[in-house]
Amino acid sequence: MRLITTLFLTLVIAACSTTPTQPTLYERLGEQDGITTIVDNLLFEIGGNDTLLPFFAETDIDRFREKLIEQLCQVSDGPCDYTGDSMAQVHAGMELNDSHFNALVTDLVAAMDDAGVPTGAQNDLLARLVPMYDEVMNPDDYLEPESEPVTP
Amino acid sequence: MVKRDLNRGLLTLVVLMVLGLQPAWAGSKILATSGATQIEGAAGGGLVPWAIIGGYGSEGEWGAAASVTRVGLPDFQLGTAAVHAGVNNRFEFSFAQQTLQVDNLDRVIEQHVYGAKARIYGDLIYEPWPQLSVGLQHKVNLNQFVIPGAESEGTDFYFAASKLYLHALFERNLLLNGTFRYTDANETGFLGFGDGNGADPQWMAEASAGIFLTANWAVGMEYRQKPDRLDLGESAWSDVFVAWFPSKQVTLVGAYTDLGKVALWDDQAGWYLSVQINN
Numbered sequence: 001m002r003l004i005t006t007l008f009l010t011l012v013i014a015a016c017s018t019t020p021t022q023p024t025l026y027e028r029l030g031e032q033d034g035i036t037t038i039v040d041n042l043l044f045e046i047g048g049n050d051t052l053l054p055f056f057a058e059t060d061i062d063r064f065r066e067k068l069i070e071q072l073c074q075v076s077d078g079p080c081d082y083t084g085d086s087m088a089q090v091h092a093g094m095e096l097n098d099s100h101f102n103a104l105v106t107d108l109v110a111a112m113d114d115a116g117v118p119t120g121a122q123n124d125l126l127a128r129l130v131p132m133y134d135e136v137m138n139p140d141d142y143l144e145p146e147s148e149p150v151t152p
Numbered sequence: 153m154v155k156r157d158l159n160r161g162l163l164t165l166v167v168l169m170v171l172g173l174q175p176a177w178a179g180s181k182i183l184a185t186s187g188a189t190q191i192e193g194a195a196g197g198g199l200v201p202w203a204i205i206g207g208y209g210s211e212g213e214w215g216a217a218a219s220v221t222r223v224g225l226p227d228f229q230l231g232t233a234a235v236h237a238g239v240n241n242r243f244e245f246s247f248a249q250q251t252l253q254v255d256n257l258d259r260v261i262e263q264h265v266y267g268a269k270a271r272i273y274g275d276l277i278y279e280p281w282p283q284l285s286v287g288l289q290h291k292v293n294l295n296q297f298v299i300p301g302a303e304s305e306g307t308d309f310y311f312a313a314s315k316l317y318l319h320a321l322f323e324r325n326l327l328l329n330g331t332f333r334y335t336d337a338n339e340t341g342f343l344g345f346g347d348g349n350g351a352d353p354q355w356m357a358e359a360s361a362g363i364f365l366t367a368n369w370a371v372g373m374e375y376r377q378k379p380d381r382l383d384l385g386e387s388a389w390s391d392v393f394v395a396w397f398p399s400k401q402v403t404l405v406g407a408y409t410d411l412g413k414v415a416l417w418d419d420q421a422g423w424y425l426s427v428q429i430n431n
Contacts, residue, residue: 051180097210097211098211098275098278099179099180099210099211099212099213101278102180102181102182102210103180105182106180106182106183109182109367119324119365119367120319120322120323121323123318123324124319124323126318126319127319130277130278130318133279134279
């Protein structure tokens with residue numbers, strides 16, 4: 001009986017110690033190289049999307065690319081800090097509606113498909129980005145109101 | 153008469169198919185989020201109307217769908233030709249022409265269903281709470297000969313809540329829907345409405361659950377409670393389904409449905425197939 005108990009405990013401990021740690025989403029997206037590919041694919045998709053392209057007319061694409069890579073890295077638990085503007089600041093004044101949001105999600109899915117990201121990791125990234133919907137669609141609710149001149 | 157109407161339905165389908173082949177018309181909703189067509193013509197699953205608005209049209213867009221559905225049962229054949237259109241992802245209008253062939257009586261019962269639905273709150277995917285809609289289905293039974301006393305026209309009212317949960321189960325996206333329907337229809341209207349002692353509608357519960365294996369494939373099940381106004385032992389309906397969304401233009405649904413006892417005949421279970429074309 002003691003032998004069985006010992007064997008059992010040994011097995012349990014062995015099983016626990018060899019359980020592989022779950023890869024982070026950052027790793028599943030292919031780390032820096034994978035995320036860069038996704039973002040480049042996305043820029044390619046946007047370039048062919050008449051709904052979205054006009055919003056990028058004034059955009060510094062190099063900066064957009066760099067900040068988006070940084071943001072996806074941070075959102076997926078990678079070793080980055082997003083240093084860009086808030087979603088409200090970025091989307092202020094664009095007057096976006098659902099058709100624009102849908103178009104971007106569709107292009108992002110296509111970008112991930114082309115980068116070979118598996119379905120589960122795609123869903124994980126989308127689930128982490130979708131909570132930004134309200135701030136993107138209603139940026140005014142998240143921005144400080146214009147400061148009123150102080151009257152003495 | 154029935155045959156001519158079916159032909160008309162098919163013609164509508166072909167016309168919409170031709171329109172659908174122009175990709176510039178495609179609305180911006182995410183693939184599969186316009187659902188399929190339920191047997192009474194509304195956007196939903198196979199049996200249950202969902203809170204989603206039909207067609208791929210999002211805000212500022214419109215979208216439409218045309219479908220033919222066939223359910224093969226031991227003693228019945230149910231056919232539906234339906235069209236529905238969604239405007240601004242807010243309002244949906246639908247029409248379905250249904251025929252129920254009753255093999256043992258060598259008769260065909262035909263019913264027309266005029267539907268409308270409005271989204272009153274929320275978004276299927278992007279907001280934390282489910283999308284809520286209210287709808288109605290006005291049904292006209294053209295051959296209400298089976299049950300003396302029952303009305304030949306009736307209207308179902310319903311409200312529905314639908315939500316797509318991303319990365320929810322086995323890393324897959326999960327769709328849940330609940331619908332409450334206020335109805336006095338017997339066998340969805342094929343046996344008329346009420347029991348001849350005045351309209352006495354009841355609240356019935358319907359539910360659907362589906363999981364997206366990929367962006368293009370979903371499997372799931374549905375349940376639809378039904379009243380037993382005629383004391384015939386009318387059964388609740390259920391199905392298990394597989395849905396394929398190869399593109400925004402095409403939706404295919406195959407299912408195994410269990411309709412239980414229908415009128416006098418027990419154990420009505422069989423295959424369900426629906427082909428839908430979207431613009």
